[in-house]
Amino acid sequence: MSELYVQVNGRRHSLEGVDPNTSLLWFLRGRGLTGAKEGCAEGECGACAVVLVRTDERNQARYEAVNSCLVLAVAMAGQEVLTAEGMGRKDALHPVQSAMVEQAGSQCGYCTPGFIASMFAEVYRPERDGYDPESIGGNLCRCTGYRPIRDAMRSLPLAPPEDRFAERLAQPAPPMASVRHQHGDRRFYRPADLDELFAVLADEPDARLLAGGTDVAIELTQRYERHPCIVSLEGVAELRSLDEDDEAVSIGAGVPLTQIERRLGEKLPVLHTLFNLFSSRLIRNRATLGGNLVNASPIGDSPPVLLALGAELVLAKREGERTVPLDGFFTGYRQTILAPQEIVRAVRLPKPFPTIARFFKVSKREMDDISTVAAAFAIELDGGVVKTARLAYGGVAATPIRAHEAEKALVGSPWTEASLRTAVAALEKAGTPMTDHRGSAAYRRAMITRLLERFFHETQEGHAA
Numbered sequence: 528m529s530e531l532y533v534q535v536n537g538r539r540h541s542l543e544g545v546d547p548n549t550s551l552l553w554f555l556r557g558r559g560l561t562g563a564k565e566g567c568a569e570g571e572c573g574a575c576a577v578v579l580v581r582t583d584e585r586n587q588a589r590y591e592a593v594n595s596c597l598v599l600a601v602a603m604a605g606q607e608v609l610t611a612e613g614m615g616r617k618d619a620l621h622p623v624q625s626a627m628v629e630q631a632g633s634q635c636g637y638c639t640p641g642f643i644a645s646m647f648a649e650v651y652r653p654e655r656d657g658y659d660p661e662s663i664g665g666n667l668c669r670c671t672g673y674r675p676i677r678d679a680m681r682s683l684p685l686a687p688p689e690d691r692f693a694e695r696l697a698q699p700a701p702p703m704a705s706v707r708h709q710h711g712d713r714r715f716y717r718p719a720d721l722d723e724l725f726a727v728l729a730d731e732p733d734a735r736l737l738a739g740g741t742d743v744a745i746e747l748t749q750r751y752e753r754h755p756c757i758v759s760l761e762g763v764a765e766l767r768s769l770d771e772d773d774e775a776v777s778i779g780a781g782v783p784l785t786q787i788e789r790r791l792g793e794k795l796p797v798l799h800t801l802f803n804l805f806s807s808r809l810i811r812n813r814a815t816l817g818g819n820l821v822n823a824s825p826i827g828d829s830p831p832v833l834l835a836l837g838a839e840l841v842l843a844k845r846e847g848e849r850t851v852p853l854d855g856f857f858t859g860y861r862q863t864i865l866a867p868q869e870i871v872r873a874v875r876l877p878k879p880f881p882t883i884a885r886f887f888k889v890s891k892r893e894m895d896d897i898s899t900v901a902a903a904f905a906i907e908l909d910g911g912v913v914k915t916a917r918l919a920y921g922g923v924a925a926t927p928i929r930a931h932e933a934e935k936a937l938v939g940s941p942w943t944e945a946s947l948r949t950a951v952a953a954l955e956k957a958g959t960p961m962t963d964h965r966g967s968a969a970y971r972r973a974m975i976t977r978l979l980e981r982f983f984h985e986t987q988e989g990h991a992a
């Protein structure tokens with residue numbers, strides 16, 4: 528077997544002897560690349576941000592900034608990583624570094640290399656058409672000196688720099704070849720397709736599956752768990768495609784949310800709203816729908832939206848596939864119908880898409896926060912009468928739920944205040960909210976009905992969006 532390595536700033540670093548549970552952040556710092564810092568070790572601050580060279584949905588190479596505290600070093604075997612150290616030198620700064628100096632954006636220095644990584648990826652982003660606050664939204668400046676940092680980002684010309692980094696993007700990104708790695712009795716696999724995945728799982732039935740790792744890595748960094756065997760789904764080609772035909776859109780369970788956003792955000796504006804409120808760009812560059820669904824948190828943000836869109840899941844195991852409605856996938860708190868060694872292969876969104884669909888997220892902070900309650904509603908009207916209705920909630924029960932009784936109350940009725948009242952009466956019996964530090968059961972119960980009322984009013988003629 529050839530030696531495993533990761534290429535960092537153009538130099539190969541061996542991955543031999545690296546524990547599969549080691550984060551890319553600690554791997555880099557252990558090799559003297561101490562620009563990336565550990566601030567929170569849970570994806571919240573961006574002090575650890577670095578840049579990867581990835582294949583995007585157009586099959587082109589692109590720079591993507593990620594939180595290296597949530598990426599496993601061995602999962603980056605054969606991949607290219609750039610850190611702030613590799614972007615410029617003291618005597619030849621990269622334009623984003625110069626901009627930070629000129630605008631006095633580097634105040635403490637602790638968070639600066641992470642900001643530089645996010646800014647670097649942003650200046651080469653092909654769709655960039657102006658200052659996008661999201662580009663640095665995953666990076667915290669604890670001394671709150673955001674204005675000069677924002678000014679630095681704003682001062683950068685729209686055209687990407689014409690330099691060796693731009694030239695690099697003309698070549699394909701490194702492929703996700705199959706990887707097998709062992710350190711002591713700890714094993715890591717990155718199969719390249721489903722057949723290889725199921726063969727690995729037959730030998731390693733208790734392996735911890737890893738997609739983007741934004742949930743799994745927290746087990747390592749916050750709970751100090753160490754997994755004897757980790758299987759990354761990142762290389763499994765069948766999980767990374769996004770296909771569309773007349774019947775449905777099929778989103779591979781391993782497609783990063785940022786790519787879904789770029790591909791479907793305009794076609795399905797409710798997805799645009801969802802992703803806009805889903806953590807930060809740094810997280811969405813890694814997080815997947817498969818991870819969000821199988822994590823099965825009652826406050827996961829994608830389940831209400833996918834339930835409202837009538838999503839189905841394609842589940843796969845060695846013996847074959849089955850397609851099941853998402854409504855029914857969650858069986859209890861953090862539990863699903865997945866059988867042992869069965870995975871989610873794709874999320875299928877049947878057509879036609881509902882013409883009226885909205886997502887609402889109630890959280891303490893508008894952006895980059897965890898939901899207290901989330902709701903997604905989709906209705907189809909025919910001459911002012913409700914033809915179909917799907918009302919879905921997160922954060923109001925042990926699992927994400929559909930409010931079937933309220934849906935029944937709406938279907939066949941005109942979309943009027945009177946029908947809304949009937950639905951609200953049915954909703955009052957829905958959910959089993961609990962009290963926690965994010966909100967009381969009474970508050971959550973109130974949100975169940977208020978959000979539907981808001982949806983109703985926002986969908987009335989003359990309402991300013």
Ligand SMILES: Cc1cc2nc3c(=O)[nH]c(=O)nc-3n(C[C@H](O)[C@H](O)[C@H](O)COP(=O)(O)OP(=O)(O)OC[C@H]3O[C@@H](n4cnc5c(N)ncnc54)[C@H](O)[C@@H]3O)c2cc1C
Nearest residue numbers: 570736738739740741742743806815817818819827828871
């Ligand atoms: C800072 C931060 C902010 C966050 N903000 C939000 C937010 O706003 N909203 C929200 O909903 N979530 C949020 N999350 C949670 C997390 O980002 C999401 O749940 C994400 O979608 C998980 O996807 P992943 O690919 O990273 O999953 P992973 O961590 O790789 O995996 C999660 C679980 O799913 C399993 N799994 C993954 N893919 C598959 C598959 N295809 N088949 C079978 N099992 C699979 C894994 O084994 C694991 O059990 C946040 C997390 C962090 C760290």
Ligand code: FES
Nearest residue numbers: 566567568573596
């Ligand atoms: S250390 Fe804070 S996001 Fe990684």
Ligand code: FES
Nearest residue numbers: 634635668669670
């Ligand atoms: S400049 Fe680093 S925390 Fe503000």
